Amino acid sequence: MSLPPQFLDEIRARVPLSRVIGRKVVWDQRRSNQAKGDWWAPCPFHGEKTASFHVDDQKGFYYCFGCHAKGDALTFLREAEGMSFMDAVELMASEAGLQMPERDPRAVERADRRTELVEVMEQAVRWYRMQLGMGVAEDARAYLKRRGLDGAAAEQFGIGYAPDQRQGLFNALRSKGIAEALIVEAGLCAKPDDGGAPFDRFRGRIMFPIRDARGRCIAFGGRAMDPNARAKYLNSPETPLFDKGRNLYNIGPARAAVAKGRPLIVAEGYMDVIALVRAGFDGAVAPLGTAITEDQLRLMWRISPEPVIALDGDTAGLRAAMRLIDLALPMTAPGQALRFAFLPEGQDPDDLIRAKGAPAMSGVLEDARPLVDLLWKRETEGKVFDSPERKAALDKSLGDAIARIADKDTRDHYFQALKNLKWELFSNRRRDVAPRPQQVWQPKGMRGVVPVAPVASTRASRLSSPEANERAAEEMIEAMILAICATHPHLIGPVEPRLERLEPGDGDRAQLVHDLLAGSQSQAGQRALESIMAEPHVKAAPAILRPQDGDAAAEILANALDRIEARRIAREEIARAVAEIEGLADEGLTWRVAQSARARQQADSPSLADLSDLGEDREALAAGLRAALQNEIWRKPRR
Secondary structure: OOOOHHHHHHHHHHOOHHHHHHOOOOOOOOOOEHHHOEEEEOOOOOOOOOOOEEEEOOOOEEEEOOOOOEEOHHHHHHHHOOOOHHHHHHHHHHHHOOOOOOOOHHHHHHHHHHHHHHHHHHHHHHHHHHHHOOHHHHHHHHHHHHOOOOHHHHHHHOOEEEOOOOOHHHHHHHHOOOOHHHHHHOOOEEOOOOOOOOEEOOOOEEEEEEEOOOOOEEEEEEEEOOOOOOOOEEEOOOOOOOOHHHOOEOHHHHHHHHHOOOOOEEOOOHHHHHHHHHOOOOOEEEOOOOOOOHHHHHHHHHHOOOOEEEEEEOHHHHHHHHHHHHHHHHHOEOOEOOEEEEEEEOOOHHHHHHHHOHHHHHHHHHOOEEHHHHHHHHHHOOOOOOOHHHHHHHHHHHHHHHOOOOOHHHHHHHHHHHHHHHHHHHHHHHHHOOOOHHHOOOOOOOOOOOOOOOHHHHHHOHHHOOOOOHHHHHHHHHHHHHHHHHHOHHHHHHHHHHHHOOOOOOHHHHHHHHHHHHOOOOHHHHHHHHHHHOOHHHHOOHHHHOOOOHHHHHHHHHHHHHHHHHHHHHHHHHHHHHHHOOOOOOHHHHHHHHHHHHHHHHHHOOOOOOHHHOOOOHHHHHHHHHHHHHOOOOOOOOO
């Protein structure tokens, strides 16, 4: 519902900002000037001790000189209290003595009816609370005590007791003049099909009030005391107040806690939430007896961009997590993520906290894993990928899953993360059987043989030729990169983005790059690899082509990638400089060429002249450019 700007201005004018903020801070009386509406206090957003938080009643704005938080009264209620915009407006309108703008008559009628139902629910809360202190609730009190819940906990969460009486609550509410129709519509009592008198829906149960984000009781959850009860937990039915798929238990206090920087933790049940809150994890909520729904996910993301799903360490908890994957994937996007924390097997948060305390629960939450890890676990755990068909099946299942992600950037990052996990899985598998030389991908005719050649053979390399040009030099570096990656596939993952930037001019080599990145083999790629392995400078480097020499190979690979990237960047800069060299070589041009030459020198380590002293001498500058293009590039790898 849109609100007229005049209405918002009116409530801001009627309610001083200092009144709204004063509930959350202690004013510094020495710095504040109440007469002028000038207030100072320690900031409520970043927990400081000095009074750097300033409130100006006349302007209606606050500002913190420490964390730079700023805004008006509505902003403060949303950020400090975790309220929605409409909730904040309604609260301020109530304080200002203003009615919210009129809606259509039917909407007003429904709102009035909801107000009546809320009052009925609050009457039920008070009656259930009173029953918990009676003799009829002795077993219920003993149970709560065994679960570590004292009177303070029962008071905090409004826990009560429904006696095992057919019309205990019904008669109590009727005695207060509440209409039978309202009691039934609120879901507190059910009317028999034969038209008899309504009977209590909850009997012989410990009662947990379910409140909405504004703190209004909208439903109940009841825990049966009879171990033979058909349902251990029973929730209120759907009513005009309550839609269980659109609400979360403890949402109001959790929202306020998250606004103060606490994590949003999603547990499975009422007792888990109560145990978490009592242990200091104030941002705990729970779905209401069902699996998490789309609406509940959206509600969580409105409170926190990355809720932590804390699941019991049993088979049911794992199944619930796996079901949530398919629900959440299409909805994930920047600012809408999930993490999963798995408790020790056979324990829920209440069990863990009572057994080992809050630090143990903190450890579980710190180990929470992102959704992509859970997807990978689901698709790979207990499976063997020892054939192309099984690997292809894995590719298809993962591809089908991430194809459902609507946001392109998120989908691309999932693709990259899963590709890295596949490389790790398959390269580890290859390393497990690495003692057999034939497992190393080598050209036809060289399988099982470590390529060794006398150093003298490097005389045939194009690198040793004085006529070597820039492209030939790059092809040599390129060849060494591809040879190392083919021999040490586990090194590909960390440098994959850099390999993707390689642009070989030769078509077969381009196919080889694709094969290495995709973990596949093709005829064109095989031809390119056989040609590369026959290069004299590659055959002369057996130490980095043996599978067991991974550390040396990794160092050479990083050095080679540095070199080829530095050369290409330098070439691009030099090309731009050459385009300008027809005119006067000014200081800016000289500086750019000098910087480019230095970057290349750091990668290649040749003895390049310092171009910074060339000034405006065009002949010297041209000579410097030629020297940069013709310098030898293959040197001892950096250490």
